[in-house]
Amino acid sequence: MSQHPYPIQFEDVVQRFRVIQERHDTLREAFARFRQRRTTYHEFEAVKHVSFQISKGEVVGIIGRNGSGKSTILKLVAGVYAPTSGRVQVHGSIAPLIELGAGFHHELTGRENILLNGLLLGLSKRQVQEREARIIEFAELGEFIDSPIKQYSSGMYMRLAFSVATEVDPDILIVDEILSVGDGGFREKCLDRIRQFRNSGKTILMVSHDMTTMSTFCNRLLLIHHGQLLEEGDPARVVHRYGELLANPQAAMAY
């Protein structure tokens, strides 16, 4: 396990995207664009000069409106995006829960998907095999484990995905808005699993719109608004600030 005191560090991070206005997906359009020497995109800054660091063992939540840049920050941490400028440093292994079940294939059985997903998340084949029994048990799938997952209910699908991602046993767990799905019993089980992570001193970064969960669960919250870090610190205070932001019609207009 990583012993770095700050597993996640952002230094003045900017993430800029090109937003294509007129799609020039085809050669013909690209050629026309080239001849006319015009650009058909504008740049959009999803994350604007954000700096923060997260200490080992901290549970940090990111809150903010839809489209404020929360998910982009998680993807920067997960290494899916490379920042346009600034520095993102991550020390330790990561299991992203960014949209559970990314990489699941509907025609494959639960068991086959466990292997594929485990390998995609960076485990070795042997590591997956060692954990398979525990993954199946936690997901409560019973004999369905050898059926193609297209026959699963959305709850079963979710349970399997959560089970695989957390059995990876990463140093850093990224949880993106997954606690809002699943029935009460399984949700409690997931929260238990995340608590275990917290108690074993692992670092957790989570995004949710459920302010009750966020303020009871996290040591610290970050409030992101229009790609900027507006406020950070004590959960109660940040949630209060977020409430003010939501209530303020001018802020709503600005969005």
Added chain:
Amino acid sequence: MISEFVRDIYRYRALIWALAQKELRVRYKRSILGFLWALLNPALMMLVLTLVFGTIMRFSIDHYAVFLLSMLLPWTFFSQSLAYSVESIVGNGELLKKVKVARLVFPVASVVSNIINFLLSLLPLMLLIVLMRFPLHWTWFYLPVPMLGLFLFTLGASFFFATVNVFYRDVSHIVQILLSAWFYFSPIIYSLDFVPAKYHWIFRLNPLLYVLNGFRLSIYYGLMPSLQSMVLSMACGLASLAGGFAIFRRYQNSFVYYV
């Protein structure tokens, strides 16, 4: 760079294998005969070709079916691999946006799944050769050499087309047309001897000629490929891989913004 390629392949071998198995499973799932199709499909194709060229259209080439199949099977591998791998990055776009995963596993897995299919298709060919009382030449033992050239050449082309398709989706359509033109331009259904000698130099510009040549020599003519032929096939394979992988590596970090 080639050493980096080899290292990555080794490092991600379990994932590549799992993805290749996934492609094969998905291809044959929901069919009653399942994996048997990997054998039956080429067998039935061969049966049709043998009937057509053995009884209906007679060519001056002895045992035309074997002549044809010795190059048609590796060609089918090549074209199928390209058809799959050209979509391999775009098709896994949603995954690339969510998990940090080595990009090269996707085109490589597409090629690997087709290698399995290709190797399986050699079994019905052997059977057909025996049934036709055509000699099963000892030079079959040399096949691993042209196979290596073919696999490297295909990997390189797959990297190239998978990359370009991310930026210009037209490519997946262009590949289909390119492949059918390339098919007739390569001496697969005919022999280069049928072409007037003054045009041979044009055909010799086609790298696939060298890559496929060893298969026909070993399977049909029972000749051991000359050293020159083996070197040319390997050189085409390595050049293709080096070029294709260089382009793939150059652009792989921007894939996530375009898929």
